[in-house]
Amino acid sequence: MSTQATSQPGHSADVVVHGLSRWYGNVVAVNDISFTIGTGITGLLGPNGAGKSTVLHTLSGFLKPSAGTVEVLGEPAWRNPSLYRSLGLVADGEAVYPFQTGREFVLLNARLHGLRDAVQAADRAIAVVGMQEAQDRKTGGYSKGMKQRIKIAAAIVHEPQVLLLDEPFSGTDPTQRLHMMNSLEAMAKQGKTILFSSHVLEEVERLSDNVLVIINGRLAASGDFHAIRKLMIDRPHQFTIRSADNRRLASALMAEPAVSGVELAGDAISVRTQEFAAFTVAAPKVARAQNIRLLELLPTDESLESVFAYLVKR
Amino acid sequence: MSDQAGSIYNLGYQRYTGPRLGRRYAIRVLALHRLRACFGVGRPLSSKIFPIALAIIVMLPAVVQLGIGTFGNADAKVIRPENYYRYVGVVLALFCAAIAPELVSRDQRSGTLTLYFSRALKRADYALANFFALTVSLLVLTVGPQAILFAGNGLVVSNPASYLQDEWKQVPEILASSLLLSVMFAGIGLSVASFTPRRAYSTVSVLAVFILGSALGPILLSVSDQGIVRYALMISPFHVISGFSLWIFGASPEGNGVLAKADIPGGVYALEALVVGSVSLGVFVRRCLRIAT
Amino acid sequence: MRSDGPIDGSALVTASGLTKRYPKVTALDSLTVTIAPGIIGLVGPNGAGKSTFIKILLGLLSPTSGTATLLGFDATRQDVDLRQYVGYMPEHDCLPLEISATEFIVHMAQISGLPHAAARERAAETLRQVGLFEERYRQMREYSTGMKQRVKLAQALVHDPRLMLLDEPTVGLDPGGRDEMLDLVQRVGREFGISIIMSSHLLGEIERVCDHLMQIESGKLVRYEAISALTDVTQVLTVEVEGDVSPLVERLRNAGFTVQQDDRRVHVQLDDDRVYDVIRDTVAEMGMGLVRLQQQRRRLEEIFGERAVV
Numbered sequence: 001m002s003t004q005a006t007s008q009p010g011h012s013a014d015v016v017v018h019g020l021s022r023w024y025g026n027v028v029a030v031n032d033i034s035f036t037i038g039t040g041i042t043g044l045l046g047p048n049g050a051g052k053s054t055v056l057h058t059l060s061g062f063l064k065p066s067a068g069t070v071e072v073l074g075e076p077a078w079r080n081p082s083l084y085r086s087l088g089l090v091a092d093g094e095a096v097y098p099f100q101t102g103r104e105f106v107l108l109n110a111r112l113h114g115l116r117d118a119v120q121a122a123d124r125a126i127a128v129v130g131m132q133e134a135q136d137r138k139t140g141g142y143s144k145g146m147k148q149r150i151k152i153a154a155a156i157v158h159e160p161q162v163l164l165l166d167e168p169f170s171g172t173d174p175t176q177r178l179h180m181m182n183s184l185e186a187m188a189k190q191g192k193t194i195l196f197s198s199h200v201l202e203e204v205e206r207l208s209d210n211v212l213v214i215i216n217g218r219l220a221a222s223g224d225f226h227a228i229r230k231l232m233i234d235r236p237h238q239f240t241i242r243s244a245d246n247r248r249l250a251s252a253l254m255a256e257p258a259v260s261g262v263e264l265a266g267d268a269i270s271v272r273t274q275e276f277a278a279f280t281v282a283a284p285k286v287a288r289a290q291n292i293r294l295l296e297l298l299p300t301d302e303s304l305e306s307v308f309a310y311l312v313k314r
Numbered sequence: 315m316s317d318q319a320g321s322i323y324n325l326g327y328q329r330y331t332g333p334r335l336g337r338r339y340a341i342r343v344l345a346l347h348r349l350r351a352c353f354g355v356g357r358p359l360s361s362k363i364f365p366i367a368l369a370i371i372v373m374l375p376a377v378v379q380l381g382i383g384t385f386g387n388a389d390a391k392v393i394r395p396e397n398y399y400r401y402v403g404v405v406l407a408l409f410c411a412a413i414a415p416e417l418v419s420r421d422q423r424s425g426t427l428t429l430y431f432s433r434a435l436k437r438a439d440y441a442l443a444n445f446f447a448l449t450v451s452l453l454v455l456t457v458g459p460q461a462i463l464f465a466g467n468g469l470v471v472s473n474p475a476s477y478l479q480d481e482w483k484q485v486p487e488i489l490a491s492s493l494l495l496s497v498m499f500a501g502i503g504l505s506v507a508s509f510t511p512r513r514a515y516s517t518v519s520v521l522a523v524f525i526l527g528s529a530l531g532p533i534l535l536s537v538s539d540q541g542i543v544r545y546a547l548m549i550s551p552f553h554v555i556s557g558f559s560l561w562i563f564g565a566s567p568e569g570n571g572v573l574a575k576a577d578i579p580g581g582v583y584a585l586e587a588l589v590v591g592s593v594s595l596g597v598f599v600r601r602c603l604r605i606a607t
Numbered sequence: 608m609r610s611d612g613p614i615d616g617s618a619l620v621t622a623s624g625l626t627k628r629y630p631k632v633t634a635l636d637s638l639t640v641t642i643a644p645g646i647i648g649l650v651g652p653n654g655a656g657k658s659t660f661i662k663i664l665l666g667l668l669s670p671t672s673g674t675a676t677l678l679g680f681d682a683t684r685q686d687v688d689l690r691q692y693v694g695y696m697p698e699h700d701c702l703p704l705e706i707s708a709t710e711f712i713v714h715m716a717q718i719s720g721l722p723h724a725a726a727r728e729r730a731a732e733t734l735r736q737v738g739l740f741e742e743r744y745r746q747m748r749e750y751s752t753g754m755k756q757r758v759k760l761a762q763a764l765v766h767d768p769r770l771m772l773l774d775e776p777t778v779g780l781d782p783g784g785r786d787e788m789l790d791l792v793q794r795v796g797r798e799f800g801i802s803i804i805m806s807s808h809l810l811g812e813i814e815r816v817c818d819h820l821m822q823i824e825s826g827k828l829v830r831y832e833a834i835s836a837l838t839d840v841t842q843v844l845t846v847e848v849e850g851d852v853s854p855l856v857e858r859l860r861n862a863g864f865t866v867q868q869d870d871r872r873v874h875v876q877l878d879d880d881r882v883y884d885v886i887r888d889t890v891a892e893m894g895m896g897l898v899r900l901q902q903q904r905r906r907l908e909e910i911f912g913e914r915a916v917v
Contacts (some may be wrong), residue, residue, distance in 0.1 A: 047781040048752060143653045170778070173652040173808050174911040199781050202811045280849055280896030288891040293883050297900040308782050327736065327799040330729065330767035334720040337687045343717045357705075425701035429762060432665050432695040433718045434687055607667050 013038050014162050014193040015059060019068035022054050029054040031217040032068070037195055041188045043208035044197035047312060051217040052197045053092075056166055059195070060089045072162055085113065088155035088163040090148075092170075098140030102131055102150040105139060109154040125153040128186075130179045144171030149180065156187070163187070165196035169203055181207050201304040211304070213311050220311045225304050235310060236260060239271045239279070242296040249292045256282045270300070340434040341443055348447030352413050361416075368409045369455055375401045376459040380466040395460055395484060396563035399495060403552040406455060406499060407524040413451065414503030415516035417444045418598075422511035428607040441602040445500055445595055452496035460488040484563070491562045494587040495555050501594030502551070508601045528552045532572050547576040548586055557583030619644045619770060619802050620664060624673035627659050627826075634659040636826035637673065642804070646796040648813030648834070649806040651823035657806045658698075660823065661772050665695055678769050691720040694763030694801075698774040701759065704748040708739055708758045711747065712765050719766035726765075733765040737791060753784035760791060764801075771795065773805040777812060785812075792816055810907040814838065822910070837910065842877045843903040846886055849896035858889045877902065 015037040022030040030051040046052045057063035058070045061077040061084075070077045073086055096105055106125055110118035126135050129149040134142070139150060148168060155163065163184075169177050184207065188194055198204050204211060205225070213221040221228045243249045250262045250269045258279040261272035273279040287294045301307075353369075354361030379393035393401065421427045430440055464484055468477045506523055507516035531550025537543060547553050553573060560567055561580020567573035620642040627635040635656045651657050662668040664677050666686030675682040680689035703711060709730060716726035734743045737757040742750065747758065756776065763771050776792060777785040793816050796803045804821075807813055813820060813834070820837060822829040848855060852873055859866045862885050865876040875882055883900075890897045 045782070047783055145653045171653070171808075173655075174650070174810060174908070175652055177808070178911060199779075199785065200809060201782050202809065277849060277896055280898050281894055284887045284891040284895075284897045287887055293880075294887045294897075294900060295883060296902065297897055299898065305782060305786065309786070312783060328732070330721070330725065332725050333722060334691045334766075335722060336691065336720055339722075340718045340720060343714075347714065356710075420703065424703045425697070425699050426703050428667070428697050428699070429695070429701050429715060430718065431667055432690060432693070432697075433715070434691045434720045435718060436687055607662075 014073055015195070016071045017055075017059070017068070018071075020055070020058060020065050020070055021067040022051075022058065022063065023066050028217055030058075030214075033214070033217075033219045034068075035212055035219060035222055037193055037210075037212075039188065039191045039193050040209040041184060041194045041196070041207055043204035043211045044195055044214065045199075045201070045204060045211055045308060046197075046214035046220075048199075050214045052214055053166065054217075055214065056091075056164055056195075056197060060087065060091075060164055085158065086161045088158070088160035090151050090155045090163075090165045090168055092166040096139045096142075096147055096151060098138060100139055101136050102126070102139055102142070102146075102153075103135035105150060106135075106153045106157055110157045113158040115158055121157050121159075122153075125157040126150075128156065128183045129153045130176075130183075145173060145176045148172055149176065152180065152183075161192060163192060163194045165194070167198060168196055169198065169200065177203070201308060205304045213308065215312055215314075220314070221307075225307050226302070229302055229307050236272045236274050237276050237279070238300040239273070239283075240265075240296070240298045240300050241269045241271060241283070241294065242267060243269070243287065244293040244295065245290075248290060249287060252286050252290050252292075253283070256286060258282050268296070337434050337436070337439065341439045344430075344435065344440065345443040345446045348417055348444050349450055351416060352447055352451040364412055365409065365451075368405050368412075369458075371405050372402045372455050373459045373462060376462040376466065379463060380470070383467060383470040393463070394563075394565075395463060395488060395491075396559045396565045397556065398460060398463070399456075399491075399555045399559055400552070402459070403555055404524075406452060406495070407521065407551070409452070409455060410448070410499050410503035411517045411520035411524070414448060414500075414507035414520055415513035417448060418504060418508045419511050419513045419516045422508075422605070423513070427605065431607055437602045437605075438599050441504075441595075441599040445504055445598065448500040448504060449496045452499055453492055456492035456495055457488060460492065464488065487562050491555075491559045494558055494562075494584060494591075497591035498551070498554070498587040498594075501591040501598065505594040505598040505601070508598050508605075524551050535572060535576055544576045545578060547572065547578065548583070554583050554586055554590075558587055618642060618676075620675070620677050620804070622660075622673065622675045625660075625663065625670050625675050626672045627656075627663065627668065628671045633826050635663070635670070635673075638823070638826065638828050640821065640828050640831050642821065642831065643819070644802045645819055646793075646803045646805070646817045647819045647821055648817035649804055649821050649823070650808070650810070650813060651829070655823045656826040657823055658774065659826075661695075661774060661804070661806065665693065665772065666690065691766065692769045694766070694768035694771040696759050696763040696771065696773045696776055698778060700755075702747050702755055705746060707746055708734060708743040708750075708761070711758065712761050715762045716765040721766055729765050729767070730761075733761045737761045737764070738787070752779050753781075753787070756780060756784070756788060757791075760788070764795065768801060770802045770804065773803060775807055776805060777807070777809070789816055810911070814907050820907070834907070837907060838904050841903045841905060844875045844877050844882060844886075845899065845901050845903055846873045846875065846897075847871055847899035848873075848890060849898055854893055855886070855889050855895070859885060872899075874903070 013036045017036070018034045020030055020033045021028065033055065044052050044055065054063065058065055059072060059077055061080050064078045072083055075083060077083060100108070103122065103126065106122045107118060110121045115121045126132055129152050131146065131149050131153060134146055139147060142150065148171060152165070152168060169180065172180065184194055210223055211221070211225050212219065241249065246264060246267070246269050250264060253259050253269070253271060254262050258273050258275045259271060260274055263270040271279070283297060284294065350356055353365045375393045375398060379391070382392060421430065431437055464481070468474050468481070471477045502523055503520050506520045510516050510519070528550040531547045531553055534546035535544055557573055557578065557580055560573070561584060618641045622638050622640050625635055625638040627633070638656070638660065649657050649660070659668065663670050664675055664682055666682060666689070669683055677689055678692055682689065712730040712734060713726045716730055717723060721729065737760050739754060739757055739761070742754060747755065750758070760776065763773070773792065777788050780788055789812060792803060792805065795801050796816070805817065818834055819832065820834050821831045846855065852868065852871065856866050856868055856873055859873070859875055864878065864882055864885070867874040886900065
């Protein structure tokens, strides 16, 4: 049974995937995946070999689905060259000619797209990725981060509506990454649809409005990961609380029906609860009733890493 | 201790408090490791086939000669120590071309070179360990058949004792000629192979040096056998080894052969072998010193 | 737990006027620093000199001028002896794929000076500690990226170094693999007592694992500081509640506190400890759910001008 996901209800659905499967002989790389992506930034996550690259390749039209449909901007993606007018792709790997300068590479792409204002478009794209200084050097001498940025410039030079990026931040240092993230966010605000895959959860957390998690070829989860977390009701939530009197607070909390376990750990209390909402309401009430000052209250497993680990184990 | 019902043992991290044997030990370990790698010892069958096959081929002329001596005329010395390498020179070059890349190109390709250089070795040590390994391997392939020949000839003769008395001089001669050949070939093989991480290219390059040189030498010689031009034969590795072999064993080149035509003193070939060996070793060491990791 | 010190009890690493010049670029420019034992994160833009610094410490490169010592050894003149006590995990691929992990690690241990018997024992132990079990007897050709990274770590660890230099140890690993690698690194540094210098582009990793930060830019040292100093608490309290947050904001402002609202979160100046009680009481009275109450810490990202993920 396919897992349906819609990331942006009410927005245009630029990418629609339905029942996508892809197999190689007996190996099923992607198994019955369906999702919709609209404007904004969506992060694509998953362990190695889970099927992320396969999904990206079908979206970019290089791979034919074994079953199901992949539509980008209303048209099937497979072998559809006219789609590339509105689609930009930044693939992993070294797809730049080392003897060209960065500028030449971007300009070449602009011309290949048949842009009438190719030179200005190239200038704009290079400015977006912050490569003005290095644009006249041969790409053979670029560091990995610089190659990434110039590839992004080449992919956005025709201002595509949909942008697909495969591990765009690998090899970039924090400053370069910040710059690229700002650029992508700006594009998203202009109404573009951006999908990027990454192994680094911090990056996805920072940048994406929504995530798609692919595990073992299946779509394990999608949407805002805070929302995903709340849906994981079969897993108890954990909170860390520090107060002026931990022990007394701990025993008072234990009396609450929403609380399933309390542990004293160092200078804090660790609380387990099956009812997220009920607990968040009960905790301050209990503290107030006991006249104990609350100093800190934190959900301990809200990070994307924690959510991801849970999804993988399922 | 005997009162305890049970114990839990500490499986945590243990410090190493034993001896650390330093650079010389590391070099020795690497040299032996490389020597074993030359013959595919400790590797799957595919790594052994080629070197073992070549080793067998290299022995064949000796075996053939012994056959002639035993079943035919004991005095018919078709294959002699001084012309042995004429028959097997190509085989030895093939060995070099196959094994040198295994020793030095592979490490570059896999990136393991960085790990070696970040351990208890200097870069030059790495080069020397490889040179030692390839030289010794070639020694095995050169001394081996010569030893078979020497011993075999002694056995077919009616009086082995007097054979030894007359021919003992061959022993240092065999060692000297084998050493010169091994050093020269190892040097050429390693210096050429060290410049590329791709084993296929290395193999072809090493072979090219041997084959082109050996083809070009006689061609240039045929242009003129007078004056300085005849020294052009010295670019031919196979003729060089024949040249110094003849000189070491005190024989003269065949009357109508290329060596006779060039008429270069045998000692010059020997000196050349030493020089080529040393210079190529230097090139190889320098390459290891400068290679980026 | 503080790591054991180096051989002669002095600083872990010292550099004095360390300079490396190439024809077109100066990779290191008179770098001077004294690094204490511990787990140190090395950060800086690409091309800033991090790799150059590490390679000079290892003796893989020689400096144009200046000196460096590592564990009390002179990095240039005593490099061979020094390397018996140092482990290096390069960023690039470096494993010979046609042999097994066991064979490889034993060999590497010996090349670092361990006698054969000790090399065999420690190789087995080290592979266990990095989490490689039956697969250690198979050719490394068949290993996944995660397994290869573990072997890389193992070869840096097998000879019981006093210091390990890790160059971007989590590159190419998926989130699960990254997590495991960072746990391993932490264990090595904190439990095994081995000092670590780890370079990374991911500040989250550095915050998680390291106790000191060394930042290089354009070949110069920008800072060398304890991470705790860079992530100390600020005087801002962040509150997050379920539902409409405006009543809380109003109540706090009326009580005279400086309040800033940011989407679902409220940031209050911690001028007075009474803030805690006002928040607790307001939330309790209104029956709102309190999801987060936390004194903000500075994040490493702020060094680079990034907005921290709050």
